[in-house]
Amino acid sequence: MATGTGSKSLEPTPTPLLTTGSSSTTTIYTSNPNSGFTLRRARFGDLSPAARTCSLAFWDDVLFGRVIHPHRTTYPADVDKYWYRRFVVDWWDWSHVFLVTTETVLVSEDENEGEDQDEKTAKVGPQGPEQHLGARPTHRAKQKEIVTGFAHWSRIAPSWRNNYQAGWGLAWWDPRRLLKPLTSLITRLLGFVSPNRAASTVDEDIIERSYDFLDHVWTGARAESWYLECLAVHPSFQNRGQGRALVAWGLERASKERTSASVIAADGKERFYQNCGFNVGPVARSGEGHGNPLRDVPGGLAFFRDKDGVQIPEREPGTWMAGTGVFDWVEWRKSKM
Ligand SMILES: CC(C)(COP(=O)(O)OP(=O)(O)OC[C@H]1O[C@@H](n2cnc3c(N)ncnc32)[C@H](O)[C@@H]1OP(=O)(O)O)[C@@H](O)C(=O)NCCC(=O)NCCS
Numbered sequence: 001m002a003t004g005t006g007s008k009s010l011e012p013t014p015t016p017l018l019t020t021g022s023s024s025t026t027t028i029y030t031s032n033p034n035s036g037f038t039l040r041r042a043r044f045g046d047l048s049p050a051a052r053t054c055s056l057a058f059w060d061d062v063l064f065g066r067v068i069h070p071h072r073t074t075y076p077a078d079v080d081k082y083w084y085r086r087f088v089v090d091w092w093d094w095s096h097v098f099l100v101t102t103e104t105v106l107v108s109e110d111e112n113e114g115e116d117q118d119e120k121t122a123k124v125g126p127q128g129p130e131q132h133l134g135a136r137p138t139h140r141a142k143q144k145e146i147v148t149g150f151a152h153w154s155r156i157a158p159s160w161r162n163n164y165q166a167g168w169g170l171a172w173w174d175p176r177r178l179l180k181p182l183t184s185l186i187t188r189l190l191g192f193v194s195p196n197r198a199a200s201t202v203d204e205d206i207i208e209r210s211y212d213f214l215d216h217v218w219t220g221a222r223a224e225s226w227y228l229e230c231l232a233v234h235p236s237f238q239n240r241g242q243g244r245a246l247v248a249w250g251l252e253r254a255s256k257e258r259t260s261a262s263v264i265a266a267d268g269k270e271r272f273y274q275n276c277g278f279n280v281g282p283v284a285r286s287g288e289g290h291g292n293p294l295r296d297v298p299g300g301l302a303f304f305r306d307k308d309g310v311q312i313p314e315r316e317p318g319t320w321m322a323g324t325g326v327f328d329w330v331e332w333r334k335s336k337m
Helices: 044-057 062-067 076-091 117-123 160-165 175-193 206-214 242-257 270-276 329-336
Strands: 038-041 096-108 141-156 225-233 260-265 280-285 301-305
Touching (some): 044 076, 044 096, 044 141, 076 175, 076 225, 096 242, 141 242, 225 242, 242 270, 260 270
Parallel strands (some): 225 260
Antiparallel strands (some): 038 096, 141 225, 260 301, 280 301
16 A cells, blocks of 8 residues: 555654554554544554444434334344445455554453454543443553544546556556455455345445436546545544534545545535535535435535636536435525625
8 A cells, every 4th residue: 555645734653652552663643642532554453443434323314224224123133234345345446545543441361352442442532531331440451542533536538547646556567456356256256155134125235326417517627536435433433523624634645646635425424524625516516406315315515725826617517416404595596696
């Protein structure tokens, strides 16, 4: 995976608190030494707790929760498969970047044994030693780094060559290019052997079936863009600045590369992204277009932070706006007048 991409405020710094089984050569990014969390590039082993974080964060989300996973209360652990399999495939794409925020918490050694990190992620409390759910005074306790937030960014471009030239791809002859299609095939086969029972048999791939309807968005001056594929903060660790920090990475990256940054917001998260710096849009709705399977799913509005010096006329109000959701279109229209 490409390295050395931290933004100015995310320069690598030594972080003595980290206790996961990391190699000493891993670059660690600290967003703010006093903020209580660390932001760094994910390691492969972080993908499992990251999947758990996404399952929990999107539990009640209309798309990832209710539409795609209607049987999630019966098979709660299966939801992780959905996220994990997605991440594992894109992990082998050198134009994708995975970030985690982590916190160091106290875990009792009794609980620690035989658990993997994602289980601990769900169990520990965010307030530290005194508040730790399982650390009774008689237990030996130790500090542990746990994944509390996750972001998946990808660099959209007209062709792989653009990404390669920008330092985010592999040469055409590099055999590692085979890893992504190979992993994709393996995860598909795994889907037969170990299906995601929490998912709808009809709508598990609803997002993939709607992709073509938004092709018009990433064109012209927006053809190259750092796109936020997924953002989630564990519910117990929200409102501590982690979401904003995970977004800031991509916005700063885009600024440095003089490209745009873009996101499709879940229903109700529009204001969050606008406040984070996606100051243009909505420019599209993920359910727009005749025959789009996402037509009746609320939310899915696309926002941009265009590259410096570029001004693209705002999209005219039209049928593309039609759909349910909490976004205040009346207010939006007023602000355009
Ligand atoms: C959206 C999410 C990632 C935000 O993460 P977070 O760590 O709680 O966010 P932060 O603490 O960095 O919040 C930054 C600011 O956004 C605000 N904010 C958070 N959620 C918001 C929302 N839905 N609408 C408007 N503002 C919001 C916070 O109040 C905070 O404001 P402040 O800086 O003025 O205090 C998190 O709530 C989450 O994981 N939600 C579920 C999954 C999801 O919807 N992901 C986005 C999918 S596109």
